[in-house]
Amino acid sequence: MDETDLRLIAALRRNGRAGISELAADLGLGRATIRARMERLAATGDILGYSVVTRSDAAEAPVRGLMMIGIEGRGTERIMARLMGMPAVRAVHSTNGKWDLIAEIGAQSLAELDAVLFQIRRLDGVATSETNLLLTTRRGG
Structure with a gap:
């Protein structure tokens, strides 16, 4: 791929x-x-099929986090594409300051989140990262 x-x-x-x-x-x-x-x-089996997602299916994953990612070299676009190809990655944001990207991640368990973080850290070009768990979310009206 x-x-x-x-x-x-x-x-x-x-x-x-x-x-x-x-x-x-x-x-x-x-x-x-x-x-x-x-x-x-x-x-090749990379796409197994297409499905319908209902409102109840779209409930938020119980374990959510923000992963700030520092990238070495010029691989930002490639890494963004790889991140968006991961099911647990809900969104990817480019940013300024210390971090190059912020990935919103959702998982069913801490173990699953840990596996996703490990997979991201192994991507070629990812130099450093920091992850914060989201505990509660309030939305403005």
Whole structure:
């Protein structure tokens, strides 16, 4: 799987109902390229299928955290694409200051969160990180 495949999978995770034309426009690729990549990803088993997500399915993961990531070199775009390809990563933000990226992560358990953090830390170009657990969330109106 290359970076384009990861970007395609991330786009499908955001909107599994997106059409070929919409995906092509979003990713800056041709429709034939998108169709061929989707067929190849399905044939290799990287895409197992498409599903419906109901409101009750979208309940927040009980263990959530923010991972601040420092990147060495020029790999920010590549790392962002890899992060968005991970199911536990809900969003990725670029930022200024000490950290290059902030990843919002959701997991079912501390052990699962730990496994995700370990996987992210092993990405080529990730130099340092710091993670904070989210304890409560209040939303303004």
